[in-house]
Amino acid sequence: MVRAVPDTHGEILAAAARQFTVTGYRGTSLQDIAREVGCSKATVLYHFANKEALLAELMAPAIEVLRSLDDQLNGLTGAAAQEVAAQGFVDLAVRFRQEIAVLRGEFPELLCQPAFAHIQQISDRLRDALAGHSDRPGARIAALVLLAGISEACAEFVDIPDDELRPALLTLARRAVEPVDAPLPHPPTTEDKDC
Amino acid sequence: MVRAVPDTHGEILAAAARQFTVTGYRGTSLQDIAREVGCSKATVLYHFANKEALLAELMAPAIEVLRSLDDQLNGLTGAAAQEVAAQGFVDLAVRFRQEIAVLRGEFPELLCQPAFAHIQQISDRLRDALAGHSDRPGARIAALVLLAGISEACAEFVDIPDDELRPALLTLARRAVEPVDAPLPHPPTTEDKDC
DNA sequence: TCAGGGTCTGACCGATCGGTCAGGCATGCT
């Protein structure tokens, strides 16, 4: 195990991920992160422009995958959209469990930051697809319950291996989602809310 | 509409509830609450010992109902426990939407406060009942997804009337929960986690 | 040998946080 290059950048990133998971973004100070890494707070701010940039770099891979799922969903309707949305989101959630745990709870405030400007709309479209683009309250409610619940489950069940968690969630999603009979084209609704 | 007594206490409570819902407990300062009420920060701290006491009084009714549901669940097993848990929690979640929205996200940290010491164990038992006291990962996962998802849905769909939200959630819960075939007695497992 | 760039740090900044405290100001009882 050669440790030629210290890779402080990566260590800060990893420490921040751990701390954010436990105490949340707001609840974790740059001092806390520096202490865990074993460097000064100034060093953290040398490697990252500010606290928000740290979070953005931490979430970047997950957001990229979410964005590609959104592309995949574009144009699909009805049951096909439901299946792709369910499968895609379960995969994503299981894979990026830690990132989801980081965002957990501070979602509403964090979404207001410019780095996460788009993911509210993406998750709205994802929810819409999972509801089969239906306007029925039952379908919309089921879709939200599923997305939120799956996120929470992935953040909480850190001890369950991916291969066990993924099929369980997918089965649940397929059972819980309201089936759509006739696939009718429907523009995705993006309900913006003031931030 | 006579306004003989100003009832500052109640106004502070109501303002705090609104602010906590939007910006979270941590994200809301006593100054923010005082500003909305139209009094000084010192007045807020005259009516409430500290910020935590304000939150505790805000959550008290919801916690009381949760506790009584826990009593109701005590001794029930199998499908009976599942049905009572589902119905009881949906009722509770719909009724105390705002309180749930307040807690949303800051759950893990807030549970460490003495005022909320017991509700982690209660929610563990509730989840266990909803899973039909089964050890199967699928059942445990489904129960968690449901509890977390229902909470989130209630916090988010503030515009949907109770009478519409409640049956939709209950139908979803019954469809999503894993049916238990043979009701077997099983002691509730309380998995404590370090805070 | 020296210059320069990358890395890191302690000291410091203004802002804001939750909370304390002495005192002002009504009201009502004696």
Place this chain on the structure above:
DNA sequence: AGCATGCCTGACCGATCGGTCAGACCCTGA
């Protein structure tokens, strides 16, 4: 009139926050 009580406030406190900055340290290439 005098006094006690309840309600409220401005001024202030120590702690902590995210962020800045000048300079120390080390390595490397000329």
